[in-house]
Amino acid sequence: MTRVFSRLLAHASVPLALLAGLTGASAAFAQATPTIALVPASKPPPVPNGMKVTCLTGPDSLQSSPTCPVIQYGGNTTWAFSFIDNRVSYGVVTYDAANNVVKNVTRDGARYVYKMTVDPNAKTVSIWGQGNAKVDVAWSDLPTAPPQVVQVPANAPPPVPSGLKVTCLKGPNxxxxxxxCPVVQYNGHTTWAFSFIDNRVSYGVVTYGPNNQVLANNTQDGARYVYKITVDSNAQTVSFWGQGDAKVTVPWSALP
Known part of the structure; x- marks a missing residue:
């Protein structure tokens, strides 16, 4: 942060509003938070062999619940199935948007899910079951769908933070x-690569939530005037390409 402020102070024309905008939560990429949803127990995705849907109304009841809690994170949905042999374990299975299995792991220690809770401090999701036994799953163990790059109208951006502007070019030269403009869609959020009004060789990489609220606002040095964005699935990175084919690369994990 000290380095960022030093660089900004060196440009006397930079508005004070921009300095303020780089403080607090917007100055660093935020990690997306998993959410818990209730879905019909009678309509699960394809259940792997040896597993079954068992969702209860409480920790001390064997009454089936009409709904099951599931984890929604990074464009995927994770279920906590029980096993047909009734072992004290969950089949924690993650599906993509097309109901393809992305990950299937066995987690011992609890069965018959009745609720799920999210701990933002520990960055875990707890899957609660019979007798209030639970299994904790780290957010980092939950698969996420790859970022997608889409083209949107350059003349209809979300609210642009102070000191930034929309500059999207047709090519590097x-x-x-x-x-x-190319933008990144990931975790239900949209990330733009804005340019700076003072034309420095940097991007203002700004991520917006569903209601166009700013979730993250970061200065990334090394390129300006974006013309394309690419996704590297092997390295799990996103590259913002600009003038002269200079680029800035960030990991998926840095995108809210």
Missing amino acids: TLEPSPT
């Missing part, structure tokens, strides 16, 4: 504006 032209100053011709593009009618569209």
Whole structure:
């Protein structure tokens, strides 16, 4: 942070509003938080062999619940199935948006899920079952769907933070504006690579939530005037390409 402020102070024309905008939570990438949803117990995705749906109304009841708690995170949904042989274990199975199995692991220590809770401090999800036994799953163990790059109108951005501007070009060696801008869609959020009004060789990488609230606002040095964005599934990175084919690369884990 000290380095960022030193660089900004060196540019006397940088608005004070921009300095304020880089403080607090917006100055660092936030990690997305899993959410818990209740879905019909009668309509699960394809259940792996040896498992079954058993969702109860409480920790001391064998009454089936009409709904099951599931984890929604990174574009995927995770169920806690029970085993047909009734062992004290969950089959923790993650599905993508097309109901394909992304991950299937056995977690011992509890069975017959009745609730799930999220601990933002520990960054875990607890799967509670019979007798209030529980299994904790780290957020980092929950698979996420890869980021997607889409083109959106350059003239209809969300609210642009102070000191930033929309500059999307048609290529690395032209100053011709593009009618569209590439953006990243990930975890239900959208990330733009803005340029700075003072034309420094940096991006303002800004992530917005569903209601266009700013979730993260970071200065990334090394490129400006974005013309394309690429996703590397092997390295799990996103690259923002700009003028002269300079680029800035960030890991998926840095995107809210």
